[in-house]
Amino acid sequence: MTIIDPGRTISEAAEATGLSSHTLRYYERVGLMLVPVDRAPSTHRRYSDLDVRWVGFLTKLRSTGMPIATVREYVELARAGDGTSEARMELLLRHRVSVLAQLDEITQSLAAIDTKISIYREKVDPS
Amino acid sequence: MTIIDPGRTISEAAEATGLSSHTLRYYERVGLMLVPVDRAPSTHRRYSDLDVRWVGFLTKLRSTGMPIATVREYVELARAGDGTSEARMELLLRHRVSVLAQLDEITQSLAAIDTKISIYREKVDPS
DNA sequence: GTTTGACTTAGAGCGCCCTCTAAGTTCTAG
DNA sequence: CTAGAACTTAGAGGGCGCTCTAAGTCAAAC
Numbered sequence: 001m002t003i004i005d006p007g008r009t010i011s012e013a014a015e016a017t018g019l020s021s022h023t024l025r026y027y028e029r030v031g032l033m034l035v036p037v038d039r040a041p042s043t044h045r046r047y048s049d050l051d052v053r054w055v056g057f058l059t060k061l062r063s064t065g066m067p068i069a070t071v072r073e074y075v076e077l078a079r080a081g082d083g084t085s086e087a088r089m090e091l092l093l094r095h096r097v098s099v100l101a102q103l104d105e106i107t108q109s110l111a112a113i114d115t116k117i118s119i120y121r122e123k124v125d126p127s
Numbered sequence: 128m129t130i131i132d133p134g135r136t137i138s139e140a141a142e143a144t145g146l147s148s149h150t151l152r153y154y155e156r157v158g159l160m161l162v163p164v165d166r167a168p169s170t171h172r173r174y175s176d177l178d179v180r181w182v183g184f185l186t187k188l189r190s191t192g193m194p195i196a197t198v199r200e201y202v203e204l205a206r207a208g209d210g211t212s213e214a215r216m217e218l219l220l221r222h223r224v225s226v227l228a229q230l231d232e233i234t235q236s237l238a239a240i241d242t243k244i245s246i247y248r249e250k251v252d253p254s
Numbered sequence: 255g256t257t258t259g260a261c262t263t264a265g266a267g268c269g270c271c272c273t274c275t276a277a278g279t280t281c282t283a284g
Numbered sequence: 285c286t287a288g289a290a291c292t293t294a295g296a297g298g299g300c301g302c303t304c305t306a307a308g309t310c311a312a313a314c
Contacts, residue, residue, distance in 0.1 A: 011290070021291085022273055030271095042280055044291055057243070060236035068271075082250075089247035092240055099237050103230065109187035110226050113219055116184070120216035123209075138260070148261085149303055157301095169310055171261055195301070 007038055007046030016047075017055045024055070031072045032058055034079060064099045134165055134173030143174075144182045151182070158199050159185055161206060191226045 010021045017024070024047075028037060034054055038046045061071050074091055077084040137148045144151070151174075155164060161181055165173045188198050201218050204211040 009290080020273080023271090025292090026272065040280095042291080044280075057239060060239045062271095064233055064236045064240070085247050085250045089244055089251060092244050092247070096237070096240060096244065099233060099240065103233055103237070106191055106226060106230055106233070109191045110223070110230070112184060112187045113191070113223060113226065117216055117219050117223065120212050120219070123212045124216060136260080147303080150301090152262090153302065167310095169261080171310075189301095 005048060006040075007048050008052070010045045010047065013045075013047035013052055013055070016052050017059065019055065019059070027055070027058070030068060032068065032075055034075060061095070064095070065102060066095055070095070132175060133167075134175050135179070137172045137174065140172075140174035140179055140182070143179050144186065146182065146186070154182070154185070157195060159195065159202055161202060188222070191222070192229060193222055197222070 008016065010024055013024055014021045019027075025045075027033065033051065035051075037051055038048060040046050058071055058075075061074070062068070070091070074088060077088045077091070135143065137151055140151055141148045146154075151172075154160065160178065162178075164178055165175060167173050185198055185202075188201070189195070197218070201215060204215045204218070
């Protein structure tokens with residue numbers, strides 16, 4: 001016996017992912033979904049748990065500054081099957097380097113901001 | 128005796144700050160400089176060390192995601208004089224919170240990416 | 255003095271990533 | 285059965301932050 005998961009509506013998926021329905025449709029349109037989202041007989045989208053989890057991961061790629069075009073490259077590799085595992089890994093490794101650089105830059109900027117703040121603190125309350 | 132610093136040309140300032148000349152003019156135009164940049168008799172801009180250092184700091188605000196409009200607010204407070212120290216400090220403190228949140232989000236995304244990478248590593252080279 | 259490249263301005267254009275609109279269909283509650 | 289909310293599409297619109305263009309002036313090297 002197979003229980004067919006009816007899936008979530010787009011607004012439930014939006015709720016679950018923190019994106020808007022508009023953005024979910026947009027992501028699908030530009031080829032960021034691994035697979036076209038299922039449809040109810042009414043043509044309304046039905047998001048599976050897998051879809052939602054994938055959107056979660058792609059949001060992590062996006063939030064670390066991966067351009068949509070690169071996410072799409074990654075997705076296309078993934079769709080091409082198991083033979084592309086190494087290429088996908090390398091893409092993520094390259095991205096990883098850029099994420100580390102971001103962390104470094106932000107951390108350095110934070111230090112400069114903190115220095116400024118401490119100067120103001122002196123000025124405002126020279127205890 | 129006062130030695131008048133001739134200042135740097137815009138392209139020297141660009142070199143020094145890592146921004147383009149276009150961007151330096153743009154920043155000035157939208158009100159991000161503390162003071163209008165000096166001019167040579169020829170009307171060409173001459174950037175002082177202070178200008179360059181200020182651009183350095185504003186780049187740190189920008190690179191941590193502070194919108195130009197907020198940088199401008201900060202600049203306007205600074206131009207308004209010493210009485211605004213506390214307001215400037217508070218603006219930076221609010222920004223600091225958002226920078227910490229960014230660091231946190233990026234760090235979490237990095238962890239997810241690393242997890243994916245390790246899965247691929249298993250698949251590619253199941254030593 | 256002349257050439258070559260850097261500089262000036264105002265304003266247009268662009269790339270990215272959504273975000274919204276319009277017009278129509280479907281679902282849900284009462 | 286009906287009202288109203290949610291969904292659909294294709295495509296337009298918008299915000300942000302640059303980035304470039306055009307037409308002209310100026311500087312530095314020869």
